[in-house]
Amino acid sequence: MGSISIRNVTKQYGLPGKGTPVLHGIDAEIADGEFIVIVGPSGCGKSTLLRMVAGLEEISGGQIAISGRVVNDIEPSERDIAMVFQNYALYPHMSVFDNMAYGLKIAGVPKAEIQQRVDKAAGILQLGALLQRRPRELSGGQRQRVAMGRAIVRQPQVFLFDEPLSNLDAKLRAQTRIEIRKLHAELGVTSLFVTHDQVEAMTLAQRMIVMNAGRVEQIGSPEAVYARPATTFVAGFIGSPPMNLLRGRADGATFHIGGQVLPLTHRAPRDGDIILGLRPEHASIGQSVGWPLQVELLEMLGAERLVHGKLGGSEFTLRLDGTLPPPAEGHTVPLQWSRDHLHWFDAETGARIES
Amino acid sequence: MVERRPTLGILAHVVLILGVIIVAFPLYVTFVASTQTAQDIVNAPMSLLPGSHLVENYTAAIQGRSSGAGSTAPVGRMMFVSLVSALVIAIGKIAISLLSAFAIVYFRFRFRMVAFWAIFMTLMLPVEVRISPTYKVVADLGMLNTFAGLTVPLIASATATFLFRQFFLTVPDELLEAARIDGAGPMRFFKDMLLPLSRTSMAALFVIQFIYGWNQYLWPLLVTTDESMYPVVIGIKRMIAGGEAANEWNLVMATAVLAMIPPALVVMLMQKWFVKGLVDTEK
Numbered sequence: 020m021g022s023i024s025i026r027n028v029t030k031q032y033g034l035p036g037k038g039t040p041v042l043h044g045i046d047a048e049i050a051d052g053e054f055i056v057i058v059g060p061s062g063c064g065k066s067t068l069l070r071m072v073a074g075l076e077e078i079s080g081g082q083i084a085i086s087g088r089v090v091n092d093i094e095p096s097e098r099d100i101a102m103v104f105q106n107y108a109l110y111p112h113m114s115v116f117d118n119m120a121y122g123l124k125i126a127g128v129p130k131a132e133i134q135q136r137v138d139k140a141a142g143i144l145q146l147g148a149l150l151q152r153r154p155r156e157l158s159g160g161q162r163q164r165v166a167m168g169r170a171i172v173r174q175p176q177v178f179l180f181d182e183p184l185s186n187l188d189a190k191l192r193a194q195t196r197i198e199i200r201k202l203h204a205e206l207g208v209t210s211l212f213v214t215h216d217q218v219e220a221m222t223l224a225q226r227m228i229v230m231n232a233g234r235v236e237q238i239g240s241p242e243a244v245y246a247r248p249a250t251t252f253v254a255g256f257i258g259s260p261p262m263n264l265l266r267g268r269a270d271g272a273t274f275h276i277g278g279q280v281l282p283l284t285h286r287a288p289r290d291g292d293i294i295l296g297l298r299p300e301h302a303s304i305g306q307s308v309g310w311p312l313q314v315e316l317l318e319m320l321g322a323e324r325l326v327h328g329k330l331g332g333s334e335f336t337l338r339l340d341g342t343l344p345p346p347a348e349g350h351t352v353p354l355q356w357s358r359d360h361l362h363w364f365d366a367e368t369g370a371r372i373e374s
Numbered sequence: 375m376v377e378r379r380p381t382l383g384i385l386a387h388v389v390l391i392l393g394v395i396i397v398a399f400p401l402y403v404t405f406v407a408s409t410q411t412a413q414d415i416v417n418a419p420m421s422l423l424p425g426s427h428l429v430e431n432y433t434a435a436i437q438g439r440s441s442g443a444g445s446t447a448p449v450g451r452m453m454f455v456s457l458v459s460a461l462v463i464a465i466g467k468i469a470i471s472l473l474s475a476f477a478i479v480y481f482r483f484r485f486r487m488v489a490f491w492a493i494f495m496t497l498m499l500p501v502e503v504r505i506s507p508t509y510k511v512v513a514d515l516g517m518l519n520t521f522a523g524l525t526v527p528l529i530a531s532a533t534a535t536f537l538f539r540q541f542f543l544t545v546p547d548e549l550l551e552a553a554r555i556d557g558a559g560p561m562r563f564f565k566d567m568l569l570p571l572s573r574t575s576m577a578a579l580f581v582i583q584f585i586y587g588w589n590q591y592l593w594p595l596l597v598t599t600d601e602s603m604y605p606v607v608i609g610i611k612r613m614i615a616g617g618e619a620a621n622e623w624n625l626v627m628a629t630a631v632l633a634m635i636p637p638a639l640v641v642m643l644m645q646k647w648f649v650k651g652l653v654d655t656e657k
Contacts, residue, residue, distance in 0.1 A: 096555060
C-alpha cells in the first residue's frame, strides 16, 4: 500500500540516444506513509522526477512502481495518485465544489458520495464557506487549500506536491507548512514533495532526497543529511549559511591551506589533497590560540551575527550568538572548533570521507 | 484625464455631434424614404419628414407585392435565407475553428506544423482570388441555389482558427495536466475546460461572423440565380432595375432597413457578452 519504488530511472528529452539526458539513473525506495521531500537547485531534475511518478512525463529508462505495481505505461488517472501544482491549476470556470468533485464525477462516483467526500475534505481544510465561490474570488492561501482539497477527495495512495508553497508569501508559507505536516499526520498518505527551499525540506521531510544535476546526492533524514552530508554539494546546499569548504592539503595532524599551516587535534583521515568542511555554527572565537581568521565584514541578524572573513586565503563564515561581543572588522581572531564537527571530503569526487 | 475647460468641451461635442450626423443621416433618409410612396420620393426635393405609408410599404416588401421593374421576390423569404446562411456560417466557422485549433495546439501528429502553416497561408488569400475555382467546384457538386452552396465554401476560416489557437496557447499546461490526473480524456477536456473558457471569444466571433455572413454579397451573387434563394443583400440589388425603368424606391428602402435590423440586433444583444468578457476574464 502506498509505497513507491524508483529503480534506475532515466530521462532524456529528444530522440533516444541523441537526446539531452536530464536524469541519470535515479534509485529510491519510499515506504508507505512516508513524507519524502525531494530538494535541489533549479534544473536538477526534481520536478521531472515527480512528473514521471505522476505520469505526466514519459519514463525514458528504468521502472517506477507504486504499491508494487509498475506504472510506466499507466495513465496518470489510473495511478492512484493526486497532485498539487505550483500554480494550483484550479479550473477557473468551476466553483470550489466542482473543482474538487470533477475527478470523482469522471470516475463515476455516486453523487451522494461525492457530496460527502467533498464536505469532509472541505471540513479538514476549512473551505466549507467557500464551496460555491470561483477560484478567482479566493486568496492565494485559499486557492492552495482548494488544490489540496482536490487531491484529498481522490483518496489516493500517494500525494505529489510540486513546489506548492512557492507562490505564497513568507508568513503564509510557514503556516501552510505546518498545516501540511498536520494533514500528513492525520491522513498518513505517502507524500512526495518537491521544493528548492531547504527550510521547507528540513521541516517537512521524514526523509529527504537531495538531488543535483540529474543525480541523487544523498537520501536520508534531515538530521542525517545535516550532520553527515554525503558530498560537498549537499554540505554546501543544506544549511544556511552553507558549510565552509576549505580546499587544502592534509599532512599528518596539520592542514595546509593558502600557505598557512593549521594544526589539527588529530590526524586527517588521509594525507594529500582534501577538502575540510566546518559549519559556520560549529566554530567560535577563542581566547588566544586557534586558526587565524581575518575578519572582513559583520552582519547582524538579531539572534545571531555572521562574521565573514578569510582563513588561509579562503572565504570563511562564522555564526556567533548575537549577544556575544563582536570581533572588530579588519582584525585577526583565533578560531576554535571541536574535532567532532570537522567533515572531510575527497578533493576530486567531493565524496565524504569518514574519519 | 478630467479637465475643466469649457471651450474644449464644446469643441469636442461639436465634433462628435457632426460625426453622428454624418453617420446617421443616410440611415434617417433611408428610413424616411421607406415610409413614403414611390411618387413622393421621386418628387424633388424629397420630404425629410416621415410619411404615412410605413406599414403598407413594409408589408408590401415582405410579401413581395412590388410592381417595380426589378425583382419582386418577397423579402420575408430573403430574410429567412440570409438568417439561415449567416447562422450556419457563424456557427459552422466557430465549430470548425475550435476543433482545428484544438487539434493543432494539443495533439502531436505528423505534419502538424505543415497543417498549421497551410491554414495560416489561406489568411493571406482574399476570397475573390479563389472564387472561380470555388465556383467550379460548387457548380459541379450541384450546390448552386442551395443553402449548402451559400454557406459551406465560406465556413472554413483561418482567422478564427488562428484566434482560438492563440487563446488555447494561453491556457496553462497545468490545467491540462490536472485534468489528465482527474481522468479527463482529450474530448472531455475540450468539452469541460476549453469550451467554457472560450465562451467569450466564441461570443465575439459569433457577432463578427454573423455580420460577415449576413453581408456576403459577391459569393451569393454568383451561386444564386433562383429568386427563392436570394439573400436579402442580393435582393436589394435585384430589386433595382437598371436604365430608365421605374423603381419602387420606397420598397427598396424598406428592404434596406429590414436588412439592417438583424445584424444590429445581434450586436446589441451580444454587447453584454462582449463587456462581460472584457470585465471578468476567467483565466
